[in-house]
Amino acid sequence: MTVDDDQLDRSFAALADPVRRAMIARLSRGPATVNELAEPFPITKQAVSRHIQVLEAAGLITRSRDGQRRPCHLVPAALEALTSWIDEYRLETERRFRRMEALLRGAREQEQKEQTK
Amino acid sequence: MTVDDDQLDRSFAALADPVRRAMIARLSRGPATVNELAEPFPITKQAVSRHIQVLEAAGLITRSRDGQRRPCHLVPAALEALTSWIDEYRLETERRFRRMEALLRGAREQEQKEQTK
DNA sequence: GCTATATTCAACACATCGGTTGATCAAGGA
DNA sequence: TCCTTGATCAACCGATGTGTTGAATATAGC
Numbered sequence: 001m002t003v004d005d006d007q008l009d010r011s012f013a014a015l016a017d018p019v020r021r022a023m024i025a026r027l028s029r030g031p032a033t034v035n036e037l038a039e040p041f042p043i044t045k046q047a048v049s050r051h052i053q054v055l056e057a058a059g060l061i062t063r064s065r066d067g068q069r070r071p072c073h074l075v076p077a078a079l080e081a082l083t084s085w086i087d088e089y090r091l092e093t094e095r096r097f098r099r100m101e102a103l104l105r106g107a108r109e110q111e112q113k114e115q116t117k
Numbered sequence: 118m119t120v121d122d123d124q125l126d127r128s129f130a131a132l133a134d135p136v137r138r139a140m141i142a143r144l145s146r147g148p149a150t151v152n153e154l155a156e157p158f159p160i161t162k163q164a165v166s167r168h169i170q171v172l173e174a175a176g177l178i179t180r181s182r183d184g185q186r187r188p189c190h191l192v193p194a195a196l197e198a199l200t201s202w203i204d205e206y207r208l209e210t211e212r213r214f215r216r217m218e219a220l221l222r223g224a225r226e227q228e229q230k231e232q233t234k
Numbered sequence: 235g236c237t238a239t240a241t242t243c244a245a246c247a248c249a250t251c252g253g254t255t256g257a258t259c260a261a262g263g264a
Numbered sequence: 265t266c267c268t269t270g271a272t273c274a275a276c277c278g279a280t281g282t283g284t285t286g287a288a289t290a291t292a293g294c
């Protein structure tokens with residue numbers, strides 16, 4: 001899954017809050033309703049409801065219908081899109097580091113050779 | 118590298134801005150100074166300087182000294198800490214999905230057997 | 235229909251964020 | 265020493281985010 005800039009904005013902003021991260025952690029173990037998600041936190045249900053809306057707008061969760069409940073479900077593909085974005089730049093950096101290292105090693109060996117000549 | 122809640126707050130918030138993400142992308146190809154990082158953007162150097170401070174406070178970059186320049190360097194381990202956090206919950210969710218799927222498949226086969234009995 | 239429960243909407247307060255301008259600091263070069 | 269360049273600090277402004285309270289909506293169950 002590839003995402004645009006706005007999607008990344010919303011997703012990373014959604015993860016930049018400990019309450020929402022805890023909800024993600026909870027939802028990884030199975031679906032949960034607003035009330036269930038609210039339980040661990042000392043904040044109002046309305047605040048929790050809005051956290052959920054932020055996660056949904058980011059595409060990190062979806063919601064189904066079960067009578068008057070609206071259970072939340074984690075969307076693993078949305079999480080994967082984020083790690084892909086991050087990994088692209090991490091891997092490029094690590095490749096660059098390795099090239100630099102090899103270059104330095106080569107230069108050192110060359111220097112040794114010059115000295116023992 | 119494992120990080121605490123504040124670190125995750127700062128890191129994800131740092132990534133929740135297109136300017137800072139573009140800086141990350143640029144830095145993956147090599148170190149750069151404030152002026153170099155500022156070049157692509159229609160904002161003041163001061164604003165760029167503060168974006169850099171946000172990235173540094175999050176631990177996503179470090180800075181060295183080269184005369185009056187302060188080149189920025191990406192920290193791949195910090196990026197890796199973020200993907201690790203995300204992957205933990207994505208993988209748990211995917212495992213759960215697979216278990217559910219297997220369960221459903223088992224139930225369907227059971228049902229078929231009952232019908233042909 | 236009535237009431238209880240689950241959830242959301244609306245309006246507000248307060249803090250933080252991302253930008254600006256103007257001043258300041260630090261290092262290099264003539 | 266003086267001037268230039270790279271970078272930062274400080275104060276301010278408008279927008280956004282996160283919480284609150286109180287009212288509204290929707291579904292379940294009697």
